[in-house]
Amino acid sequence: MLFYVVLLLLGAGAYYYHFKTNRKKIIERLETVVQRRRDDLAKNVQEAKRIGDKLDATRRDWIAGLDFEQLQGELQRGHVSAVEAVRTYFYKGVLAHQKTNAVTAFILEAEQQAEEMDEKAKSPSYVKPPMFGIPLSLKECLKVKGYDTTRGFVQDAYRPSTEDSIQIEHYKKLGLIPFCQTNVPQSLLSYNCSNPLFGTTTNPYDSTRTCGGSSGGEGALIGAKGSLIGIGTDVGGSVRIPCHFTGTAGLKPSKMRFAHRGGGASVPGKPMIDANDGPMAQDVKTNVEFLRNVWGDIDFQSDRDPYCPPVHWNESLYASEKKLRVGYYIDDGWFTPTPALQRAVLEAKKHLEAAGHTVVPFYPPRLTEVIQLYFRAVCLDGGQYVLNKLLKDIIEPTINMQVTLWMIPTWVQRALSYPISLVFPRMGVLMSSLTRDTFELREAYADIEAYREEYVGLMMKDNLDVILCPASIMPAPQHDIPSKVLCGVSYTCLYNLLDFGAGVVPVTKVSKADEEKLINEYPETDKWYQITKKATIGAIGMPIGVQVAAPPFREEAVLRAMREIEIAIHGK
Numbered sequence: 001m002l003f004y005v006v007l008l009l010l011g012a013g014a015y016y017y018h019f020k021t022n023r024k025k026i027i028e029r030l031e032t033v034v035q036r037r038r039d040d041l042a043k044n045v046q047e048a049k050r051i052g053d054k055l056d057a058t059r060r061d062w063i064a065g066l067d068f069e070q071l072q073g074e075l076q077r078g079h080v081s082a083v084e085a086v087r088t089y090f091y092k093g094v095l096a097h098q099k100t101n102a103v104t105a106f107i108l109e110a111e112q113q114a115e116e117m118d119e120k121a122k123s124p125s126y127v128k129p130p131m132f133g134i135p136l137s138l139k140e141c142l143k144v145k146g147y148d149t150t151r152g153f154v155q156d157a158y159r160p161s162t163e164d165s166i167q168i169e170h171y172k173k174l175g176l177i178p179f180c181q182t183n184v185p186q187s188l189l190s191y192n193c194s195n196p197l198f199g200t201t202t203n204p205y206d207s208t209r210t211c212g213g214s215s216g217g218e219g220a221l222i223g224a225k226g227s228l229i230g231i232g233t234d235v236g237g238s239v240r241i242p243c244h245f246t247g248t249a250g251l252k253p254s255k256m257r258f259a260h261r262g263g264g265a266s267v268p269g270k271p272m273i274d275a276n277d278g279p280m281a282q283d284v285k286t287n288v289e290f291l292r293n294v295w296g297d298i299d300f301q302s303d304r305d306p307y308c309p310p311v312h313w314n315e316s317l318y319a320s321e322k323k324l325r326v327g328y329y330i331d332d333g334w335f336t337p338t339p340a341l342q343r344a345v346l347e348a349k350k351h352l353e354a355a356g357h358t359v360v361p362f363y364p365p366r367l368t369e370v371i372q373l374y375f376r377a378v379c380l381d382g383g384q385y386v387l388n389k390l391l392k393d394i395i396e397p398t399i400n401m402q403v404t405l406w407m408i409p410t411w412v413q414r415a416l417s418y419p420i421s422l423v424f425p426r427m428g429v430l431m432s433s434l435t436r437d438t439f440e441l442r443e444a445y446a447d448i449e450a451y452r453e454e455y456v457g458l459m460m461k462d463n464l465d466v467i468l469c470p471a472s473i474m475p476a477p478q479h480d481i482p483s484k485v486l487c488g489v490s491y492t493c494l495y496n497l498l499d500f501g502a503g504v505v506p507v508t509k510v511s512k513a514d515e516e517k518l519i520n521e522y523p524e525t526d527k528w529y530q531i532t533k534k535a536t537i538g539a540i541g542m543p544i545g546v547q548v549a550a551p552p553f554r555e556e557a558v559l560r561a562m563r564e565i566e567i568a569i570h571g572k
């Protein structure tokens with residue numbers, strides 16, 4: 001017996017030694033790649049700055065002050081050229097990058113693309129596309145010819161895409177000019193924004209806090225006014241959480257509303273929770289104008305990707321005179337949001353009621369089950385795909401919690417979940433969520449289908465058009481917090497599980513009264529609540545958004561409610 005124990009220990013020791021030596025070699029090799037990539041980025045930013053500085057400062061400042069609609073109008077009328085727009089946004093993008101570290105590459109060819117467009121526009125027979133000359137920022141994982149899509153993995157640096165994805169092709173056809181790529185958390189499966197290749201992107205309102213993720217670079221860039229419109233992706237809140245954290249507005253459409261051919265994903269092959277691309281901007285109005293043009297011309301994508309149905313922009317749904325019936329909640333029963341987030345929903349409710357809409361309470365059923373189903377369907381292989389990739393890379397310390405959990409075999413997690421649930425029930429839920437076998441996975445898929453039916457059934461029973469609810473559990477926390485409170489995505493991941501269209505609109509900022517309420521009333525019943533409370537102290541002045549959601553192909557109703565909230569707040 002002793003012999004076998006010694007043998008086992010020796011075997012384990014040898015394996016550990018081999019693993020450690022191997023990891024050391026990988027890290028040493030990749031560290032040189034990081035250095036090279038960062039040097040290249042520094043040169044790239046210098047070049048972007050040089051291009052931005054070509055434009056006379058007075059002229060540049062005037063163009064920089066135009067919002068999306070105004071810039072679009074000036075470009076259409078020929079009062080501003082595409083080259084001027086691109087140079088202005090290189091300048092503004094560099095400033096935003098210097099503040100937040102949001103950009104992973106400026107797409108320097110943008111200047112030439114703009115010159116060619118201006119040249120074409122000289123011909124009297126040329127009809128300008130609707131978004132002629134508007135600079136577009138892109139989350140780093142979206143495929144642009146000649147540029148990397150590393151998703152924060154050092155091993156994927158210097159492997160540029162050979163083609164634009166269908167979506168990027170389409171945006172170019174509509175006149176948009178991709179001018180930069182923006183930062184992400186390593187693996188995309190996090191709602192912060194740090195990776196070993198490009199470092200940490202910070203919140204434009206407070207650099208000690210995260211801009212959110214995984215489309216965090218977009219949130220930071222747009223929030224710091226370095227871009228008017230950008231594209232993110234979302235499998236659990238990655239468009240909506242950065243919008244909420246940075247005071248920007250964005251929409252995650254349902255899966256089928258965009259072509260996915262030639263696109264990228266965090267974990268390919270998870271059909272119930274697919275990545276959705278979606279726009280992000282400084283306001284809802286810009287998202288509407290963008291989507292009106294893209295979905296108005298969706299045949300371009302459908303023709304090239306038959307899995308994308310030709311569902312056109314539905315103006316009659318967006319501009320309908322019929323008042324909406326809105327279901328709302330301020331607590332999903334899984335994770336009570338901090339006071340400012342609840343107040344934001346109640347304020348948005350008042351705005352919608354003042355506009356004549358009916359707003360009634362709605363209770364999303366069984367969020368504990370949703371959390372389990374969501375994690376089961378996202379990490380459908382127990383996290384193996386991402387873990388294998390991470391173990392061949394430098395691992396980002398701010399996602400250590402995910403990595404540690406993925407390293408514990410599923411059967412061990414299951415065995416530990418019961419005793420853990422006795423002292424920390426919600427952790428017990430998380431630890432029993434990853435799937436053990438395909439039998440359980442099939443069951444989870446069937447349960448998701450059943451939950452979708454139940455949820456839309458509840459909405460139909462009450463004639464609800466849209467749902468209004470918090471965008472998250474807290475305002476932007478410090479960079480290491482998202483990994484420690486993984487299950488804080490319940491407000492957003494629900495609408496990925498349902499495949500609803502869902503968007504976030506900024507409503508308010510954290511006030512002193514919110515902080516007092518937090519200190520006096522916010523629960524401290526488990527570790528996650530304690531972390532959330534601590535992270536929210538000191539967040540006075542941070543932006544707070546609310547979320548609006550509706551079943552698939554009703555994104556226009558979501559945008560309508562978001563826009564009405566925006567108009568009520570800003571008067572325009």
Ligand SMILES: CCCCCCCC/C=C\CCCCCCCC(=O)NCC(=O)O
Nearest residue numbers: 188190233234235236237238266275405431
């Ligand atoms: C013991 C249980 C282990 C559970 C381990 C969970 C690991 C974390 C997995 C998923 C994290 C979910 C957070 C999602 C944040 C938003 C991600 C997102 O939307 N990404 C966009 C994209 O992938 O395109």
